[in-house]
Amino acid sequence: MTAVQAPPRAAKAPPAAGPRKPRRYGxxxxxxxxxxxxxxxxxxxxxxxxxxxMQDAQMFVAPPEWIPSPFQWxxxxxxxxxxxxxxxxxxxVIIAVISVLGTVLTCSVAAFSFSRLRWRGRNLTFAxxxxxxxxxxxxxxxxxxxxxxxxxxxxxxxxxxxxxWFAGAxxxxxxxxxxRQFFLTIPFELDEAAYIDGASPWRVFWTIVxxxxxxxxxxxxxxxxxxxxxxxxxxxxxxxxERKYTLSLGLxxxxxxxxxxxxxxxxxxxxxxxxxxxxxxxxQRYFIEGVTLTGIKN
Numbered sequence: 001m002t003a004v005q006a007p008p009r010a011a012k013a014p015p016a017a018g019p020r021k022p023r024r025y026g027x028x029x030x031x032x033x034x035x036x037x038x039x040x041x042x043x044x045x046x047x048x049x050x051x052x053x054m055q056d057a058q059m060f061v062a063p064p065e066w067i068p069s070p071f072q073w074x075x076x077x078x079x080x081x082x083x084x085x086x087x088x089x090x091x092x093v094i095i096a097v098i099s100v101l102g103t104v105l106t107c108s109v110a111a112f113s114f115s116r117l118r119w120r121g122r123n124l125t126f127a128x129x130x131x132x133x134x135x136x137x138x139x140x141x142x143x144x145x146x147x148x149x150x151x152x153x154x155x156x157x158x159x160x161x162x163x164x165w166f167a168g169a170x171x172x173x174x175x176x177x178x179x180r181q182f183f184l185t186i187p188f189e190l191d192e193a194a195y196i197d198g199a200s201p202w203r204v205f206w207t208i209v210x211x212x213x214x215x216x217x218x219x220x221x222x223x224x225x226x227x228x229x230x231x232x233x234x235x236x237x238x239x240x241x242e243r244k245y246t247l248s249l250g251l252x253x254x255x256x257x258x259x260x261x262x263x264x265x266x267x268x269x270x271x272x273x274x275x276x277x278x279x280x281x282x283x284q285r286y287f288i289e290g291v292t293l294t295g296i297k298n
Contacts, residue, residue, distance in 0.1 A: 002251070031298050032281035038098060041053045048273075050263075052076070052266040057263055072263060080271060087243060088250040095246065096228040101171055103224045104217060110167035111179035112205050121197035130171050143211070144236060159238045160231070182216035183209055219282050226276055247272050 046066075051059050053068040054073055079085075111120075114126050148159045167176055186209060194204045210217070232248040239245060251272060254265040 046092075047208060048266055048270055051262065052270045054263065056262045059266075063239035068086065075263040075267035076271065079261075079267040082264060083084070083250050083253055083268075084243075085247070085250055085268065085271075088245050088247045091157075091244055092229060092246040095157055096159075096225050098161040098226045099164040100221055100224045102161070103167075103175060104220055106165055107172050107175040107220060108179050108210065108213075108217065109205070110176045111183055112201075114176070115180045115183040116204070116209065117201060123144055129173055130177065141237075148238065154238055155240045156238070157244070160228075160234050175223065177218060179213070179216050182213055186212050220279065222283060225279065229272075 029210075050066055050068060053071045053073065054065075055072055058065060060070065106259060144159075148154060152158055164172065167173075190208050191204050196209055199207070230248060231246070232252070235246045235249050236252075241247065251265065251268055253270065254261045
């Protein structure tokens with residue numbers, strides 16, 4: 001028997017090279033538009049850094065000078081030693097860490113209840129909780145201050161940290177909403193399989209939902225940390241002892257009615273925002289992923 005020879009395969013035509021050039025041009029235009037949009041965003045940071053390295057008289061020259069001459073590096077050392085900024089830094093870190101832990105824990109538990117558990121009145125309770133977003137902060141300012149005054153908590157860190165341990169308080173409603181929307185993207189089949197194996201809701205929360213929600217948790221962590229780090233009104237209302245001041249109050253000490261030390265203020269401001277920039281630089285992947293996936297169900 002003679003072997004039957006298979007017909008030769010037709011040679012594949014080389015891919016057309018035509019559409020690649022428009023794609024390259026489109027990508028180049030996209031990068032150019034993004035770069036143009038980044039310029040006004042980066043301009044305040046560039047102005048801050050150049051002002052931190054200038055003398056006060058050189059900052060307000062018209063037309064503005066962008067390169068310091070000479071570089072006033074002493075602004076940083078003198079600004080950070082003129083006030084006990086290391087003490088302010090420690091106070092701010094303590095408040096921020098406690099607030100982040102409380103917000104992440106309580107808001108995630110509340111979001112798990114609103115998204116993964118079934119109980120009577122769940123949707124109505126969630127709607128009432130969301131209505132708190134429309135309540136202006138100034139409306140509750142005086143009653144809240146009177147409450148902490150009656151409790152004897154003024155001039156302590158208690159009014160600045162304890163509200164974060166109650167989900168929905170201190171602006172936590174948005175965090176509950178964000179985590180709830182992200183939890184809804186996790187398949188419910190994972191919960192059902194765990195319940196069949198005898199797991200409790202608390203175990204499902206810790207071993208299934210939270211590990212899969214790392215991007216959303218990172219977003220809440222960043223928002224809470226930045227909000228606490230930059231908070232000025234809260235420490236201004238509740239703190240009187242200078243040894244308990246935060247960084248925001250320390251920066252305000254460079255401004256007065258008759259004189260503002262602009263060089264020291266700019267240098268200290270650049271040093272204060274540096275940790276936030278570093279934090280976002282290392283966590284930007286999780287931040288973008290968490291914001292992108294929030295609200296996408298199944």
